[in-house]
Amino acid sequence: MGDRRIGVYPGTFDPVTNGHMDIISRATRVVDHLVVGVAVNAGKEPLFSLAERVEMIEGQVSRMTNGDGTKIEVIPFSQLLMNFVGEVGAKVILRGLRAVSDFEYEFQMAAMNARLNDRVETVFLMASENHQFIASRFVKEVARLGGDIRSFVPKEIERMTVKKLRETGDLVIDEH
Numbered sequence: 001m002g003d004r005r006i007g008v009y010p011g012t013f014d015p016v017t018n019g020h021m022d023i024i025s026r027a028t029r030v031v032d033h034l035v036v037g038v039a040v041n042a043g044k045e046p047l048f049s050l051a052e053r054v055e056m057i058e059g060q061v062s063r064m065t066n067g068d069g070t071k072i073e074v075i076p077f078s079q080l081l082m083n084f085v086g087e088v089g090a091k092v093i094l095r096g097l098r099a100v101s102d103f104e105y106e107f108q109m110a111a112m113n114a115r116l117n118d119r120v121e122t123v124f125l126m127a128s129e130n131h132q133f134i135a136s137r138f139v140k141e142v143a144r145l146g147g148d149i150r151s152f153v154p155k156e157i158e159r160m161t162v163k164k165l166r167e168t169g170d171l172v173i174d175e176h
């Protein structure tokens with residue numbers, strides 16, 4: 001392994017959005033080996049199961065053109081993030097930061113994590129201008145009410161989200 005820099009990009013990814021994919025692709029310029037850590041996050045009552053979220057990200061990652069050869073792995077985790085980071089041998093946690101809304105939560109979490117292990121750095125990538133307002137939570141809400149989510153998520157994810165909402169009986173207005 002030598003001095004290969006391993007980074008973890010943790011999240012719930014329920015579902016993965018264009019904003020997440022932008023961070024994944026840009027993170028490959030920062031680290032040599034990127035682990036996308038998919039959190040069980042039962043507290044958030046995700047729409048998609050852990051296995052589904054992992055599979056959805058893997059599908060999108062496999063379509064990415066990753067010219068510089070950074071290795072990308074998608075791994076679920078249910079333990080404390082810092083323990084997961086230690087298990088995969090990472091020295092960096094990557095997070096995306098949308099204007100204003102994410103700051104306080106991310107600031108607190110980074111500070112807590114630094115207290116738990118100060119040899120791991122949290123690095124923030126600013127959300128790209130055209131992805132600033134994309135959030136999984138809103139994507140689900142818009143889809144639920146029959147809105148068009150195609151500019152927020154990849155085509156395949158749109159299809160799966162609508163299908164899932166239909167299956168769970170959550171599609172209030174079915175205009176898809």
Ligand code: ADP
Binds near residue numbers: 013014019023128135
């Ligand atoms: P979590 O439950 O950990 O907040 P999310 O899946 O909501 O998980 O987000 C994972 C990470 O991706 C977080 O750092 C979040 O700020 C970031 N993120 C989410 N949406 C975007 C976006 N549109 N652009 C950039 N970063 C984003």
